[in-house]
C-alpha cells in the first residue's frame with residue numbers, strides 16, 4: 001500500500017500528509033486500476049451480477065450477496081484470499097473473456113475485488129489521479145478555465161460552480177475568488193470534509209434556479225465513464241444543473257486528446273455536433289500536448305426554463321445521445 005493511514009481510537013481515519021508518488025508509478029497504478037475494473041465488468045456481465053458502476057461500496061456488497069445466492073461464495077473467497085500477485089489468477093483475470101466456468105470466474109473476481117478494496121487499489125488510484133494536478137507537473141486544468149473566465153465574467157457577479165470529479169479543494173476553481181460556492185463531488189472523495197462523495201448521475205436535480213450552477217467543471221471525468229450511453233447521459237444531464245435565468249451558463253470540459261484525435265467513433269466535429277444539439281456553443285478551446293480544454297456556454301436561442309424531457313423530446317421522440325458511438329449516426333444528432 002502506498003498510502004499511509006492511521007486510525008484514531010474510535011476507528012475513524014486520520015488523514016496523513018499525502019505520500020509522494022512518482023509520475024511513472026502513478027501512470028502504472030492508473031493503468032492497473034483500469035484493467036481491474038474492465039475485467040470485473042466482463043466477469044460480472046457473464047455471471048449476471050448487478051454492478052453499480054459508480055459506487056464501489058455498493059458493488060462490493062451486491063457482488064457478495066449475489067454470489068452467495070448463486071452458491072459461488074467459496075470460490076470468490078478463494079480468489080480474495082489468494083496471495084497477490086498470484087500468477088495463475090493473474091492469467092485468469094487477464095483472460096477472463098475466454099473463461100466459461102462460473103467457479104473460475106468467481107475466483108478471478110475475488111482476486112480483483114480484494115486488490116481494489118483490501119490491497120489499496122482504489123485508494124492508490126485516487127492518490128495517483130491527483131498527481132496530474134500537481135503544480136510541478138503543470139497540472140490543474142482549472143487554471144485554464146480561470147484564465148478564460150477572468151476575461152468573460154461580469155464584474156461583481158457571483159458564479160456558482162459544480163466541480164465533478166474533484167480531487168482537491170485547493171485548485172484554481174476553488175482559490176480564484178470567482179466561484180462561490182464551489183460544490184465539489186467525486187465518486188470516491190479523498191477529502192470528505194471538502195469533497196462530497198457523490199455520483200453526479202445520482203445527484204438530486206435542483207428545483208430552483210438559485211440551486212443551479214453557472215458553471216459545471218467536468219475535467220478528465222467523461223473519459224472515465226465506462227460506456228457511450230452513460231457518457232451521453234452525463235452530457236445530457238448537465239442541462240438540469242445549469243442556471244436558466246441568466247444569459248449564459250458554462251460547461252468546462254477537459255478530455256485527453258486521443259479521445260477526439262485517435263478515436264474511431266469520436267472527433268471534434270462530432271463532439272461539437274452533440275453539444276450543439278444539446279444547446280451549447282463552444283466559446284473557448286485549447287489543446288496542449290496531451291489534453292483538450294473546452295468551454296461551452298448555453299446557446300441563447302435555446303429557450304430557458306423548460307423541463308429537461310421537453311428539451312430533448314421536442315421532435316416527438318427521445319433521441320439517444322451516445323457519446324463515442326459510430327460516427328455514421330451523426331445525422332441523428334444535428
Ligand SMILES: C[S@@+](CC[C@H](N)C(=O)[O-])C[C@H]1O[C@@H](n2cnc3c(N)ncnc32)[C@H](O)[C@@H]1O
Nearest residue numbers: 129165186187188198199200201219220221224
Ligand atoms: C482522472 S480523475 C480527474 C480529476 C480532476 N478533475 C482533474 O482534472 O485532474 C477522474 C475523477 O472523476 C471521478 N468521477 C467519474 N465519474 C464520476 C461521476 N459520475 N460522479 C462523480 N465523480 C466521477 C472519479 O472518481 C475520478 O476521481
